[in-house]
Amino acid sequence: GRELAHQGADILDIGGESTRPGAAPVSPGEEQARILPVIEGVSDYRISVDTRHADTMRAALAAGADIINDISALTHDPEAMGVVVKAGCPVILMHMQGMPETMQDNPDYADVLGEVTTYLEGRVLACLRAGVMPWNIAIDPGIGFGKTLGHNLALLSHLGDLRTAIGMPLLLGVSRKSFIEQLVPNTPPQARLPGSLAALHHALLQGVEGYRVHDVAETLQAVTVFRAINNTASDAA
Numbered sequence: 001g002r003e004l005a006h007q008g009a010d011i012l013d014i015g016g017e018s019t020r021p022g023a024a025p026v027s028p029g030e031e032q033a034r035i036l037p038v039i040e041g042v043s044d045y046r047i048s049v050d051t052r053h054a055d056t057m058r059a060a061l062a063a064g065a066d067i068i069n070d071i072s073a074l075t076h077d078p079e080a081m082g083v084v085v086k087a088g089c090p091v092i093l094m095h096m097q098g099m100p101e102t103m104q105d106n107p108d109y110a111d112v113l114g115e116v117t118t119y120l121e122g123r124v125l126a127c128l129r130a131g132v133m134p135w136n137i138a139i140d141p142g143i144g145f146g147k148t149l150g151h152n153l154a155l156l157s158h159l160g161d162l163r164t165a166i167g168m169p170l171l172l173g174v175s176r177k178s179f180i181e182q183l184v185p186n187t188p189p190q191a192r193l194p195g196s197l198a199a200l201h202h203a204l205l206q207g208v209e210g211y212r213v214h215d216v217a218e219t220l221q222a223v224t225v226f227r228a229i230n231n232t233a234s235d236a237a
Contacts, residue, residue, distance in 0.1 A: 001042040007216035011067065014038055015050030019071050021104040028053040039063040054079035061087050071096050071145065073123040081130050090136040092171050093123045097146025112151040113158050116141050117165050124168060138169040138210065144177045152179045156199060160206035173212035174199040197222050
């Protein structure tokens with residue numbers, strides 16, 4: 001965590017339950033045993049906790065976490081919304097079709113962009129009605145969470161539309177994801193940096209504000225160069 005911060009990460013995202021396709025659930029107790037010592041050890045940095053369990057949210061916030069990052073958009077645990085409201089902390093609401101164990105079995109949408117937009121609009125409204133401040137809400141389209149390659153590409157090509165429709169900052173997680181290997185076969189996770197940066201570049205063009213990544217230094221270099229070129233072009237215009 002400290003090395004990632006040293007490389008330039010603004011936020012350390014810490015989670016103790018894998019939610020990759022096919023992953024088995026982890027109990028809140030086991031999840032907390034995995035992450036609380038880490039959170040306490042890097043509590044001098046800004047931390048988001050990747051969890052869908054209210055008990056873990058409470059414990060992580062008490063240990064020094066600042067942000068709740070919930071793949072279920074505060075729907076998995078009926079107490080989760082109350083935790084966020086009471087803490088007054090930022091929350092990231094992600095779209096997912098199904099559950100991690102089975103979400104990639106047969107993802108199906110009539111209109112993936114419209115359905116993801118409608119879902120996230122509904123979750124944002126639920127948060128606002130519950131008392132979450134609008135400046136504490138960000139959204140995540142959930143690339144790879146109950147979506148085929150076609151669904152992922154459709155969302156990635158319309159991130160700007162999604163962001164504009166909902167009116168909240170957008171966090172994107174594409175780093176090392178399997179859709180890259182679907183496009184370039186025989187590409188293991190550690191070899192997916194070029195594809196990750198290509199998706200990042202397209203997202204930057206659409207105004208996406210946040211990126212969940214593994215390769216911090218390389219991503220920061222790409223973002224810095226992009227912004228320098230883009231700012232120069234804007235000044236020239």
